[in-house]
Amino acid sequence: MNLSEARDTQTLTALLSPENSSTTFDVLDAGTAMRFLTAYLAVSTEKAVTLTGTERMQQRPIGTLVDSLKEIGADIKYLKSAGFPPMEINALKEQKKNKIIIPGNISSQYISALLMVAPTLPQGLVIEIVPPIYSIPYINMTISLMEKAGIKVIQEANTYTISKQEYKTISHTVESDWSAASYWYSYIALSPLGSEILLKGLMKKSYQGDQAIVEIMENLGVKTTFNNEGAHLKKVSSPGSSLLSIDFKKFPDLAQTVLVCCAPLKVNLQLSGLESLRIKETDRIAALQAELGKFGCQLIEEEAGKWFFNSENFIAEENISIHTYEDHRMAMSFAPLALIAPLTIEDVDVVKKSYPGFWKDLDSVGMELIEK
Structure with a gap:
């Protein structure tokens, strides 16, 4: 409830709709959608899909997140410049690692993206964040909502452990921005x-x-x-x-x-x-x-x-x-x-x-x- 009318929100909602049968996901200029969908599609898609955006979006780096997903086993290929969208994302065939180390002085959306897909992985995931950690409140907000949806996250210092689990359906009112x-x-x-x-x-x-x-x-x-x-x-x-x-x-x-x-x-x-x-x-x-x-x-x-x-x-x-x-x-x-x-x-x-x-x-x- 209280879902935003912002274009970013509407774009992500449309792309995730069951009615969307396209193999091309165009996030336009929505950076949050680009980062979250990169992780989501990397662990969930069953067919090759293309993830792209505006000219400016294609200038915004995604390499740190993609590198982490590739360590886990994701099959992601850059279609233009290495480290930047657009990308081809293929089905995850095998989880190669269940622990990654990621720097904390990056957008928290990279970390939130990994946290949210962690419970869906066959082996779960351990995420170690190297300080300094920027935008900690947004990482905490992600974990809070995950826990509300039934996911247990174990935190020890800067390490987060999430076992394989299933999200439960919840009703949630989005607070104002x-x-x-x-x-x-x-x-x-x-x-x-x-x-x-x-x-x-x-x-x-x-x-x-x-x-x-x-x-x-x-x-x-x-x-x-x-x-x-x-x-x-x-x-x-x-x-x-x-x-x-x-x-x-x-x-x-x-x-x-x-x-x-x-x-x-x-x-x-x-x-x-x-x-x-x-x-x-x-x-x-x-x-x-x-x-x-x-x-x-x-x-x-x-x-x-x-x-x-x-x-x-x-x-x-x-x-x-x-x-x-x-x-x-x-x-x-x-x-x-x-x-x-x-x-x-x-x-x-x-x-x-x-x-x-x-x-x-x-x-x-x-x-x-x-x-x-």
Whole structure:
């Protein structure tokens, strides 16, 4: 219940439908679907299938996951460039290994994909994750849902043991998305004192790493109060500090929202944990540098993995045009800046990937939207 209307969700649902008899699985630009389907098809398909996506998807690496699946015994062939989609996936004939070692400083979706298929393997699977481990909340969320569906996962330090088991059918209500909520935190943070909004369906106890937006936005003057309906946000003060230090390792999808929000507030940031932004829908670091540069801000890598965001020279001229780079989060993270000065968002349809009702919701709170 509460299944998202986002294009990514709808795409994966359609591809997994019993009515889908195609041997080509096109995930479009859905990275989550690409990673989860790579593992799922590698252990379940009974015939050769092709897994592909958009031009940008074919530039996003999949090699680490494929290497792990091949160790287990999967038959996967790259159709263009090694380490990248599209791929031909054939039936798993024999499980060769029941233990793999995988680095933790990668997308948690690789690890979640392996965890979810582990119980379906003839010998089960032992997964050892080499620290540092990024996005741990999403690994924990995966395991929680697996356990709800009857799967026992034994964890010892950074090693997860899953024996061969059967999933049971369950009824599950999907909690509202904290990533989507982050844009509304930015909206309130950039609004006058006393501004408030209720975000329905958000839970105080959540496995989503992006719930970290609650604590981050407290530093920017936004107070969160939970009730039976969801989260109540209110702008109660100006930022408490002109310099914040944030490690985005556990919640990289918040980076764009936070940087853009801090710019007009003239809050500088010391940042780490941005590595995975290079392989998202676009190179999000380069995109942020380009678009925030239009407002006089700088994002500089001072040393490997350590970044500094300088917002002291922020200036908002009217009708600055924001290029979205085919990235839904670029559009939504910059949209609240319209509270500071009118701006233009290019390719507004990119939000359909994760939050198709975003512009309608902005309109409902009084944001004037003019389609060109």
